Amino acid sequence: MAFLLVICFLPVNAKCQESPQSVNSNELYNKIAHLDSALFDAFNNRKLETLKELFSEDLEFFHDQGGLTNYMQNIGSFEEAFKKDRKVRRELVAGSLEISPIKGYGAVETGIHRFYATEKGKKEQLSSEAKFAMIWREINGIWKMTRVISYAHHEYLK
Template sequence: MKTSIFLIISVFFLIAGLSPQNARAQKHFDQQLYNTILHMDSVCFDAFNAHDMQGLKKVFADNVEFYHDLGGLAYYDETMQNFEKMFAQNKDTGLKRELVRGSLEIYPIKNFGAIEVGVHKFTHMENGKEVVGLLKFLHVWQYKNNEWKITRVISYDH
């Protein structure tokens, strides 16, 4: 019983610590930029969840650098190949990504774009059981030619 109460309290504090109010407490919070990057995050991961390679290609810059704490550094072509492999391997597993509510932080980069920091949850089925991973990420978005594109990805804490 004590373990259950501790778990419930821990989850409560985790959720409270990741609340949207934390984002608004940022030193340079910009609601419009926050909404824009939140939207672009959903564009990117709606394509990911649909295994839509053409949609993914539209949100990554040609010069993207994808840093993965376990996989190392990949550039655009390798990143796209990695997505294709992942989709082929997880065709029937229900692989999907969700942004952890309240974890998103957005920081402007003067004359360039924005930094997006957050936690996302990946789920898929494996051997009849749902596998869930909570992972941290940082994306650098560039606003150029009236388009938002991801130029850097840092995926860590795997």
């Protein structure tokens, strides 16, 4: 199953051009950090409709172990996973989030995250850790994730 990994790069005092208006780096960082939080709140709480809204329909998800998948494949994977008793929770590694602007498009977010699994009747365990890069596109004030690269996975549960 494909999981999203996200980290962003953005110098704290840099300025960037976004759409027709200028946004300072703190505003961009806060916006993308909020989107990351909303995305994984939806993932952690099995809110499929929110995930559908945050992903672009032309999504390309590159996973070092799973290959390339698209929007429909990812939504299908989430639907199946959310039906199972096994629950998975994502946690962003503190201090790993970096965000950088992409002129005329949006932003890139990079970082490291960990996934924890809870099997029915058992305690939560660290399942995996990976690096990620996510590309966010802004059109008319609406942000959608268009590309994801999830790599350097370390699996802890077999």
